[in-house]
Amino acid sequence: MRKIFGTDGARGIANIEITPEISLRIGVAIGKLFYGNGPILIGEDTRLSSEMLRLALATGIISASTDVTIGFIMPTPAVSLLLRIMKNFSAGCVVSASHNPIEFNGIKIFDKNGFKLSDENEEYIEELMESNIERSPVNIGRVFYDENIRDFYVDYIAGRFPLNLSNLKIALDLANGSTYYTTPQTLKKLTAQIFPINDKPDGHRINVECGSTHPKVISRHTVNSGAHIGISHDGDGDRVILSDETGRIVDGDDIMVILGRHFKKKGLLKNNTIVGTVMTNLAIENILKSEGINFKRAPVGDRYVLQEMLKSGAILGGEQSGHIINLLESVTGDGLITALSVLEVMVEEQKPLSKLVEGLERFPQILVNAKVKDKDVINDEKFKQFVREMEKELKTGRIIIRSSGTEPVIRIMVEGDNEIKIRDIANRIKEYLEV
Structure with missing residues (x-):
């Protein structure tokens, strides 16, 4: 039974429940676990406590003779994807509490292939944290800093979605979080006109009355800026909630239908299956089934959605919260990839977002x-x-x-x-x- 790790890494009130001491012990344990297989990449969100916990985490890792590369502020899915495309890291960590309030923080851990660790691996880390790990007085890891590593992520994503967005106005709510740089930079590369708000790396304001947990903000901003679509991330960028040009909020349930239909048309919807959770609206399940798409439910939590996807051979799954996993592009939820996937549908089908969600009604x-x-x-x-x-x-x-x-x-x-x-x-x- 895990005591420190929950449904999405270790998380709690910073400096009270997730302390520098706990971060240090986690660092020592994962430094030992991944020793000899390359450095560990660390990213973080903009919270005031992120630097404190990152310093403790990195210290623990290097004390266990493993090198660390600090990538500073970048989205959680960027760390996952960089592990997969760069292939020189043994693992990755993100200091973040995602969509939670500013007083929270946490640590998410990914293996070298970008997958979040299993429950069993997290239990093993907790066991290591309680053990006496032998450390060397001379074989100590080093810390390297790479502020530009997030640009590899931006360039890679822009290359995967070579869209001409010059005719589109895009409203952004970046939650004062870790997407403040990556999402605008990617959209600029694709020549979109952007209208960002809450776009500062502000640890005092991350997720505060903004971002994907406050969808009315992006709804109003989209209408007021005359944008064709609004994109709203959470603090660490693994979620996205959209707004169409009329201000209608488009959540993860809607997005799964939009992408599922499009992938099916293109012959990409493997096993003709989409995975949601127990929280997915029953009307969405009925719509998909009426269109010949199988729908399976997993427990809440993206790791459980992914487990069911792998079991069912599905390439698309997600949660109402906007946490969408598209295995054609990544092995974890990525708000930027999800938004670009929807933009790709709009461009290819030459339809506004309001047309793509037309008729998608819900049970209350x-x-x-x-x-x-x-x-x-x-x-x-x-x-x-x-x-x-x-x-x-x-x-x-x-x-x-x-x-x-x-x-x-x-x-x-x-x-x-x-x-x-x-x-x-x-x-x-x-x-x-x-x-």
């Missing part, structure tokens, strides 16, 4: 978070009985209750054909948990 779905002291409360038999009673009241629809892997909250999703009823049920479950 309410998502609420209940703050709790003990997330194990959802395993209490009285609570389970309460949920069963709510399901009887709902009649038509679904209730999904799950613990967050990154925050002290229980996530509640209620879906059905009556919005008033599902909102009432969601709030009653929340009240039950927060008493």
Whole structure:
């Protein structure tokens, strides 16, 4: 059972739960684990605590005789992709808490092929953290700095999507995070007209009332700037939420349909299958099935989506949050790749985004978070009985209750054909948990 690592790496409140001491121990463990196979690449987001944790992490790695290359601020998926295309690194780490509030931070670890580590490997790292790792007084790793390595990522992505975007106006909300450089630079290379906001590497403002967790911001900005499409990232760039030219928010469920249809037309949708999660709207599943596309559900978390994709032989999967995995391009969610993939559909089909999402209606779905002291409360038999009673009241629809892997909250999703009823049920479950 993992104690430090959750659904997406180690994560918690910086300097309280994820401390320099813990980062140091993680560094020592992964330095030992990947010793002898090349340096470890480290990237980070813009949080105030990222430099502190990166310094501790790097110190731990080099104390275990493994070299480190510091790439500074860049998106999480950039680290994953650079591992795959450069091939000289043994592993990669990203100091980031993704979409979480500024007081959080974390450490994500990737193997040399750009894949996030398995649950079993993370458990092994935790075991190493508790052991006495022998270290040498003379065989100490070195730290190298490469501020330009993110340009390899920009150039590679622009080369993979050689689009002429000169006729498109693109609104951007960069969440004051790690895409502040890479997404604008890539779009400029493709000659797009861009209108960025929240585009400073600001650790005081990362994800604060901006980015993919606040989609109304990009919706308004797209309309106000007269853009053809709006692109909104989260703090570390593995997610994207879009807005069409009318301000309609286009989330991960919509994007899976857009890309799935396009890939199927081009004969690229391997095994004719898309993987979503238990949170994917039931209407999306019905739409895909009506068009002859198989749909499978995985637990929430991109690593579990990827596991199901590999098991099913699918090349496309993702989450409602905008975390989309396209195995034709990358092995992890990449907000820039996802946005460019949708732009490619718009260009090739010569349709505005509003036409691509036309008819994609949803069953009403309410998502609420209940703050709790003990997330194990959802395993209490009285609570389970309460949920069963709510399901009887709902009649038509679904209730999904799950613990967050990154925050002290229980996530509640209620879906059905009556919005008033599902909102009432969601709030009653929340009240039950927060008493």
